[in-house]
Amino acid sequence: MSASLESVDLIAADVRARLRDLRLTARSSSGTDGIGQHASRSRGAGLEFAQYRAYEPGDELRRIDWKLYARSDRYFVREAERDSPLTVWLVIDASASMRQADSARSDFRKLDAAKALAACVIELALRQGDRFGVIALAEPAPLLIPVGSGPRQRDRCLLELARLRPSGRWPDAGALRLLWERIRAGALVVMLSDFFDDAGADLALRLAAARREVVSVQLLGADERDFPFTGGHRFLDQESSAERRVDAAAVRTDFLERFAAARSQLARRFAANGIRHTEHMLDEPLDAPLRRLFAAGSRR
């Protein structure tokens, strides 16, 4: 990593160490071998020419370059370096609700966790030679980093992510058209959001229905899990600027019940639609959700 990026290093050293045995996998391609890390649906023919090598017994006859045989009277086999590279899209929710932080650690917001998770995924994709891009849904204009690969693409992504600030609401359908234009079918879409807005869940479901491989991480705070407040509170919603004056101890059980119900309902909806889904608590290590999502795939 270049020196200029050390200031925006989003991944702690211990997390980086634990990322080593993780691999990004797409469910549709797992279980098949290829020359690249991910098997292509158009089997046999590589898309990008890499090199010629001499024919060895056992090679498929159809992979012999017959035109070269005609010229040189020798058998050469045409090799593709990567059969079908995976395209990873990071879709980050940067609405105002992602400004939420825990009362125990008020400078670490949900968006910071999302950025760190995105950096981890980018690191994994870079290591596997996959292509990756970033779309951050923020107001007034969403942040778009088109798909690319290599360390330069990673550095660009990290720089842009470091500049990202949470603001505004979940964008409307017009802004979401950008996603449909950019994210092709078969791409791996990693969604990082709190999914407090139904529109976020809807987007994930529609992407999944349109044959995009969707992986979602729901970012939750310890405050939302434990609700440690007591006494009179005036709760403010950053996104809708709504407020509610309640006695915290009195509403605690009710809140925990309803919030758990909402979470499990979301998980059920995603599972029913083939979305790999997990929750990330702000106070747990960053690699934990990735491990839950991708560890099973890497074992296969």
Next chain:
Amino acid sequence: MNFSLLAPLGLVALAALALPILIHLVRRIELRPTDFAALRWVGAGIRPRRRLRVERPWLLLLRLALLALLALLLARPLLTPPAAAARPWVVVAPGVDRAAARNAANAIDAEWHWLAPGFPLLEEAPSSSFSPSSSLLRELDADLPATSSLSVVVPDPADGLDGERPRLSRAVEWHVVAGSPRANEAASVGPPVRFVVRYAASAEASVEYLRAAVAAWNTREPRHYELDVQPASVAIPADTTWLAWLAPPAPEVSAWVERGGVALIANASASSGDALWKNAAGEVYARNESSGRGRMIELTGALIPSSLPLLLDADFPDRLLAALRGPPAAPTRAVAAAMRPLHETAGMQEASRSLAQARPLDAWLVMLIAGLFLLERIVATHARVESSE
């Protein structure tokens, strides 16, 4: 110890007690603003319960005490000493025989005193000086505790009274005994009056008119007025009652007047007193002027008919006598039975009596308030340091 307030309206300031209570409660109800994105799942209908919990109750108590004491200070508290052992009092007016008084009052285990300044015990010698009985009675009534009863023994023509029946705050046993004869005879006839005339040679003509006037007085009250006519060079005798000075002004005359004498002075200049005699046209012939303890009747001219026409009138002796005697004194003697004091239950008497012996508590209160204020500051700042740490 009786506790009373001079200005009970000051207790209205107790309303200020509400302030610290409000301060200590309002903080409790205040809501902490909290950012919370998962607001959708927070129950809507449950308002924060306004539990009336008091923060830092000791500080609140201190502040309440401080304010209550301040209100008390505004109300001007008084402490009246406890009522003394309520022995009945019997006061005896001077002029009453001791034995007669004991027979008349017939009180058991009473305190016997003279009705005289300082209220000396009856065993002491009675004071012979004149004492205003009504005034003394009022003083005694104000000083005595409300519970002790009061009996008064007075001689029949009671002396030392003033214009009104005494109004006292308690019912008084009023015993009338026959007075001593000394008081009676003193009232009827006074000592003979010595009228001294001193004249300069030029005023010898005036002396005849004064001789005539004194002769006229003595026809009504035989041998009561003694006339002493001498030239101005003869000294004024010590027992002179009235003086007629028919000579140029002399310092010994004005000195004698200031010691308490009454003088008739002819040819007085720069007179400023009240007009005493004047004619129909308003021209003043004589003025009446006080000087020291005495009094001067100043004639504007000489004592001769040309400058004082009324010298020839038939009533001149009476006028002169009235002028020399001065205004009659208010009657101080009355039939004792008619002067029985009135019992007045009005609060004014009560208040004035309790005030006479009451001690104000202001100084103690101010010290207590200052101490409490210090304590309050210490407690308040100490707690603040604790909370900031």
